[in-house]
Amino acid sequence: xxxxxxxxxxxxxxxxxxxxxxxxxxxxxxxxxxxxxxxxxxxxxxxxxxxxxxxxxxxxxxxxxxxxxxxxxxxxxxxxxxxxxxxxxxxxxxxxxxxxxxxxxxxxxxxxxxxxxxxxxxxxxxxxxxxxxxxxxxxxxxxxxxxxxxxxxxxxxxx
Numbered sequence: 001x002x003x004x005x006x007x008x009x010x011x012x013x014x015x016x017x018x019x020x021x022x023x024x025x026x027x028x029x030x031x032x033x034x035x036x037x038x039x040x041x042x043x044x045x046x047x048x049x050x051x052x053x054x055x056x057x058x059x060x061x062x063x064x065x066x067x068x069x070x071x072x073x074x075x076x077x078x079x080x081x082x083x084x085x086x087x088x089x090x091x092x093x094x095x096x097x098x099x100x101x102x103x104x105x106x107x108x109x110x111x112x113x114x115x116x117x118x119x120x121x122x123x124x125x126x127x128x129x130x131x132x133x134x135x136x137x138x139x140x141x142x143x144x145x146x147x148x149x150x151x152x153x154x155x156x157x158x159x
Contacts (some may be wrong), residue, residue, distance in 0.1 A: 005053045008128035009045025020049035021131025036135035040144040046070035054105040069118030097146045
């Protein structure tokens with residue numbers, strides 16, 4: 001079975017409150033996912049959208065095409081950068097917690113990425129953007145604890 005996933009992430013401020021949105025489609029099926037965080041970045045939300053969508057799949061080994069407007073995500077995977085980062089234990093790379101989580105679920109499926117231009121009238125991308133932005137405005141935002149802990153330890157450092 002072939003599955004199509006569209007994803008998007010958003011942050012109001014960067015860092016700031018953020019959210020992700022995903023639309024999963026298979027023949028006769030459609031599912032929308034979203035979530036919001038009180039302090040995060042756009043790139044974290046772009047990547048988390050893909051992770052959450054892949055984690056929602058119930059059948060291992062699925063053929064999946066992910067459409068994203070994030071060059072960060074698409075290029076990191078399709079150009080093999082993330083595998084190089086992994087081989088170097090993500091030294092000096094941002095978001096290692098999410099990349100490790102991504103690789104774990106990514107390897108359970110046959111996934112390809114297609115980059116699409118954002119805000120260019122792709123209906124499913126526009127829907128994902130709407131889901132992500134709406135999620136960033138929720139009253140009960142989740143805590144991106146890894147990111148917030150990192151921010152807390154970096155504050156006050158002079159060098």
